Amino acid sequence: MPSTDAPETPPDGESFGTRLANGWERAMDDLPLAVVPLVSSLLAADNIRRVRAAEGVNFGITFPFPPALTDLWTFVNVPSGGPGVHVSPGLAFLPVRILVEAVLVAGLLGSVGALLRTGRYDFADAARRYFAPMLGYVALVHLVTLSTVVFTVVSPLLLVFLLPVLLVLKYLFYATAYLVVVADESLGDALARSYRWATAGGPYFSYAAGFLLFAALLSVVTSAVVVNLGVLGVVVGAVATAPVALALTFATTEFVADLDARERGESGGFGGDDGGVGGGGRGGHDRFEPADEFDTATDRFDPTDDDPASDDLTDDLTGDGPDDEPPGDFWDRRKEGEAEGDDRRSSDEWTNADDPRTPDDTEDEGGR
Structure with missing residues (x-):
């Protein structure tokens, strides 16, 4: 039975930088999957509209925790469009956006998980397999965000309180979508487990802090280029950040898999020290088995x-x-x-x- 606490130390002592470097190597080996964050970036019509409407010279920074689908907008501080609360004209298409995003998240995370597990992937099969739980997760995220907007419309002063709440929620549940894939858990179990890891801190917090710091530094440059160059900046930024987004997806998936394996008492996750699940990980080593001692004695x-x-x-x-x-x-x-x-x-x-x-x-x- 899995432990009720998250591991106190990182599963294999790897820093965020090491995981990102490994994720980059994997992303270069499977670069076609970078099309997913590229498409996601270009489908964000509301963000593109706000970039086009921006005036003057803009600089910004953002502090994101690992999202289910990392793309250009993870690293861009999108202009608000002036004081007050603005309702997107594309709100009527939110159900369609949720469906498309669920397909992309299910296909990408399922494919990355399969690659780490077996070295092969089938995007369509992964999208079908994980569509239902990812649809629920994506819909839940948009529901919370929409509720924040509604409360802010009622009382703009609530924005000061609601923004930190949103940030905390993103930290508490950032592992949810990844757990659905690597641990084959239901959405409810994944939410509960992510919350338990988050409140325990440890490696869950360390990885989140590393991700946030890296994304914040990158967002300083990305926000300036994308917002100030308009549509051209969006296209350039989407192409340039797609491999980085894929590398972060590999890194986060592998981290969650290692954390899951450590909690279950196993020796490694998809890419742990002893080769990960199915022996497909990097840096594998031979483990000592009790049978080895008896074999030696027999000899x-x-x-x-x-x-x-x-x-x-x-x-x-x-x-x-x-x-x-x-x-x-x-x-x-x-x-x-x-x-x-x-x-x-x-x-x-x-x-x-x-x-x-x-x-x-x-x-x-x-x-x-």
Whole structure:
């Protein structure tokens, strides 16, 4: 049964930088999957509209935790469009957006999980398999965001309180979508487990902090380029950040898999120290098995090896030596010898019993 607490130390001592480097290598090996964050970036019509409407020179920074689908907008501080609360004209298309996003998330995370597990993937199959739980998760995220907007419309002062709440919620549940894939859990179980890890801190917090710091630094440059160049900036930014987004997806998926394996008492996740699930991870090593000790002991005392002393012992026991008699003759003659010895001892004992005198007494009698 899995432990109720998150591991106190990182699963394999890897820093966020190391995981990101490994994720980048995997992303370069499977670059076609970068099309997913690219498409996601270009489908964000509301963000593109706000970038086009921005005036003057804009700079910004954002502090994101790992999302289910990392793309260009993870690294861009989109202009708000002036003071007050603005309702997107594309709100009517929100159900369609949720459906499309669920397909992209299910296909991408399912494919990444399959790659880490087996080295192969089928995007369409992954999208079908994980669509239902990802649809629920994506819809839940948009529902919380929409509720925040509604409360802000009622009282703009609530924005000061609601923004930190949103940030905390993103931290508490950022592992949910990844757990659905790597642990094959239901949406409810994944939410509960992500919350438990988040409240325990440890590696869950460390990874989130590393992700946030990296994304914040990248967003300083990305926000300036995208917002100030308008549509051209969006296109350039979407293409440039797609491989980075894919690398972060690999890194986060592998991290959650390692954390899951550590909690379950297993030796590694998809890419842990001993090769991950199915032996497909990097940096694998051979584990010591109890059977190895017994195998070694068997070899050490096996009389069939090439040790000459062992050969002599075997020959003595089996009678297969070159100068020895057959086993039957050997044991028969030994029994005969033992019987003759017993007869001699019995004869001597009876003789001594009939004549209790010592040899010295016999000599003295003969002299007299």
